Amino acid sequence: PKSRGETLTPVPSKLKFHSNIPFAELCDTFQAIEVTSSRLAITAICSKFLYSVLERDPESLVPITYLFIHKLGPDYEPGLELGLGESLLIKTISEACGKSIQQIRNKYREIGDLGEIAMQARNVQPTMFKPKPLTVGEVFNNLVSIAKSNGKDSQSRKGSLIKKMLTACKGYEAKFLIRSLESKLRIGLAEKTVLISVSKAILTHEHNGQEPSTEMVEQAESLIRDAFCQVPNYEMIINVALQYGIMNLNQHIKLRPGIPLQPMLAKPTKSISEVLDRFQGTKFTCEYKYDGERAQVHLCRDGSMKIYSRNGEDMTERYPEIDVKHYVKDLGATKSFIVDSEAVAWDQEQGKILPFQVLSTRKRKGVELKDVKVRVCLYAFDILCLNDEPLINKSFHERRQILLDTFNGTQGQFDFANELTTTNFDELQKYLDQSVKDSCEGLMVKMLEGEESHYEPSKRSRNWLKLKKDYLEGVGDSLDLVVLGAYYGRGKRTGTYGGFLLGCYNLDSEEFETCCKIGTGFSDEMLQDLYTKLKDTTVEHPSTNVIYDSSAPADVWFEPSMLFEVLTADLSLSPVYKAGFEAFGKGISLRFPRFVRIRDDKNVTDATSSDQVIEFYESQAHMK
Ligand code: ATP
Numbered sequence: 078p079k080s081r082g083e084t085l086t087p088v089p090s091k092l093k094f095h096s097n098i099p100f101a102e103l104c105d106t107f108q109a110i111e112v113t114s115s116r117l118a119i120t121a122i123c124s125k126f127l128y129s130v131l132e133r134d135p136e137s138l139v140p141i142t143y144l145f146i147h148k149l150g151p152d153y154e155p156g157l158e159l160g161l162g163e164s165l166l167i168k169t170i171s172e173a174c175g176k177s178i179q180q181i182r183n184k185y186r187e188i189g190d191l192g193e194i195a196m197q198a199r200n201v202q203p204t205m206f207k208p209k210p211l212t213v214g215e216v217f218n219n220l221v222s223i224a225k226s227n228g229k230d231s232q233s234r235k236g237s238l239i240k241k242m243l244t245a246c247k248g249y250e251a252k253f254l255i256r257s258l259e260s261k262l263r264i265g266l267a268e269k270t271v272l273i274s275v276s277k278a279i280l281t282h283e284h285n286g287q288e289p290s291t292e293m294v295e296q297a298e299s300l301i302r303d304a305f306c307q308v309p310n311y312e313m314i315i316n317v318a319l320q321y322g323i324m325n326l327n328q329h330i331k332l333r334p335g336i337p338l339q340p341m342l343a344k345p346t347k348s349i350s351e352v353l354d355r356f357q358g359t360k361f362t363c364e365y366k367y368d369g370e371r372a373q374v375h376l377c378r379d380g381s382m383k384i385y386s387r388n389g390e391d392m393t394e395r396y397p398e399i400d401v402k403h404y405v406k407d408l409g410a411t412k413s414f415i416v417d418s419e420a421v422a423w424d425q426e427q428g429k430i431l432p433f434q435v436l437s438t439r440k441r442k443g444v445e446l447k448d449v450k451v452r453v454c455l456y457a458f459d460i461l462c463l464n465d466e467p468l469i470n471k472s473f474h475e476r477r478q479i480l481l482d483t484f485n486g487t488q489g490q491f492d493f494a495n496e497l498t499t500t501n502f503d504e505l506q507k508y509l510d511q512s513v514k515d516s517c518e519g520l521m522v523k524m525l526e527g528e529e530s531h532y533e534p535s536k537r538s539r540n541w542l543k544l545k546k547d548y549l550e551g552v553g554d555s556l557d558l559v560v561l562g563a564y565y566g567r568g569k570r571t572g573t574y575g576g577f578l579l580g581c582y583n584l585d586s587e588e589f590e591t592c593c594k595i596g597t598g599f600s601d602e603m604l605q606d607l608y609t610k611l612k613d614t615t616v617e618h619p620s621t622n623v624i625y626d627s628s629a630p631a632d633v634w635f636e637p638s639m640l641f642e643v644l645t646a647d648l649s650l651s652p653v654y655k656a657g658f659e660a661f662g663k664g665i666s667l668r669f670p671r672f673v674r675i676r677d678d679k680n681v682t683d684a685t686s687s688d689q690v691i692e693f694y695e696s697q698a699h700m701k
Pocket of ligand 1: 366367369370372387458543554557
């Protein structure tokens with residue numbers, strides 16, 4: 078590792094790697110992991126392999142790490158999603174392995190794993206000549222080309238690239254190639270285990286083959302995680318770790334304009350007295366909780382502006398009417414920044430905020446200024462970086478002042494979040510009511526001073542509490558649940574799905590756990606629309622990471638892709654559902670769930686987590 082203190086100029090993602098590590102070695106490792114259940118043993122297999130890679134070819138560590146987590150690059154880099162559909166894969170396997178489509182389909186119905194089918198077909202196929210063995214570099218670069226190929230003929234271009242690779246596959250390669258193309262390795266390998274293994278491999282490499290202590294590995298993994306919250310790009314993090322030493326990551330990886338950091342999140346609360354209890358003896362402040370879409374606004378040194386969604390998706394082109402530079406007080410002095418804000422639909426005639434439903438009528442892609450009918454106003458509530466200097470470790474009080482000093486707020490275009498600092502119960506109650514009259518969802522209550530008021534990227538923090546007026550009666554918040562399956566409609570609902578099986582996401586095991594069946598809150602049009610949207614995502618068998626009760630299966634299963642925002646009266650323990658079952662021996666389920674809307678600004682892994690469901694359940698038990 079180089080000396081401390083050197084500054085880093087991060088490189089943009091390469092997305093093309095020269096790695097001569099045989100793909101077969103990687104697949105043998107996947108196979109060894111698949112047949113192992115202990116997490117410790119999996120970590121040992123994984124880190125041993127990564128260490129041997131590092132010793133031979135450090136550059137291979139990045140593409141291999143990506144293949145381990147079935148990704149091809151950072152989430153904010155567009156066009157890197159694989160997740161290829163069944164039909165293309167079935168057709169390609171049939172062509173490459175000399176079987177009919179029907180044969181592959183029948184087998185798929187029987188065993189539900191295209192990877193296994195491809196491997197079996199490939200391994201009994203006579204080959205005339207010995208193909209050149211696949212390398213990790215070749216496979217990775219081909220996967221990127223496949224993900225990026227779109228437009229006319231893209232299906233056939235994808236098909237021929239896959240076929241070319243399949244005909245070179247031996248041993249376990251076909252199985253894991255197909256599963257990588259589906260974006261699901263199904264080997265029970267969680268991202269956390271990969272990060273621990275990467276940390277262990279790098280530390281062992283740094284210490285010339287000597288195994289590091291468990292504490293050191295844990296510390297290094299937590300440094301990688303912290304770095305990832307600020308710069309969600311494993312390529313940059315691994316390269317910096319290799320260059321400067323993994324323990325020096327935090328000195329070299331800092332948030333920077335142009336790379337979306339993971340936003341800080343809030344915890345729900347159910348009453349003003351709960352808020353007052355939590356913040357007792359501290360300085361806190363309240364803001365309106367605007368009901369729109371999170372917008373992280375970046376001004377980069379080169380003058381370009383970017384707006385990122387809650388997920389880090391680039392949505393700059395969604396808001397062509399917004400030029401934040403226009404509201405900067407001193408453009409000569411302000412070269413770059415990152416501002417956290419909420420984009421809200423704005424009624425220009427009446428000069429007021431419009432409900433979220435109006436915002437969601439806007440086109441999401443290819444929006445041109447002349448087409449903008451519903452205008453957006455950005456409500457800025459935080460500044461995270463100014464002139465390349467990170468501000469997240471300053472107090473919120475200071476950050477708010479910097480925000481006010483840097484921009485001119487302009488009503489209906491770029492404004493500051495409405496705020497009130499008080500500890501008085503009645504004033505808080507009035508302010509909450511006023512926020513709702515002003516078309517907001519309620520309040521965000523935030524720590525104002527001290528270390529606890531620092532901005533915590535990606536954390537769902539108790540230093541930010543959300544108080545949503547509509548949900549005070551229920552569990553305090555709505556839940557965002559993954560649509561895992563559906564039930565055929567009867568009577569009026571014949572021909573569409575009449576109900577859905579929903580689940581939350583367990584961040585530790587990286588599994589979806591069922592938590593309710595829902596059939597309320599849908600209009601007939603919505604059911605029709607959902608049928609159209611979901612029918613193409615049906616799969617013969619639920620994914621192995623869907624945990625459900627086999628005595629209560631769905632009629633059809635989906636590849637998890639959609640989230641429903643759902644309200645519930647309360648939560649109860651149930652033998653049929655699986656949310657949080659490890660904690661209670663039984664699952665937690667939602668009683669009388671009601672559909673609110675589709676959440677399309679979140680990934681399925683951003684669904685309400687099992688831990689959150691447990692917290693909701695426990696806080697309810699506590700209230701009673
Ligand atoms: P979560 O983000 O907690 O998973 P969610 O996406 O459903 O849940 P909410 O529960 O509505 O979001 O609450 C947090 C969101 O509120 C933020 O992500 C942000 O988009 C929005 N928001 C509106 N006003 C503010 C504000 N003043 N400060 C912070 N966030 C705000």
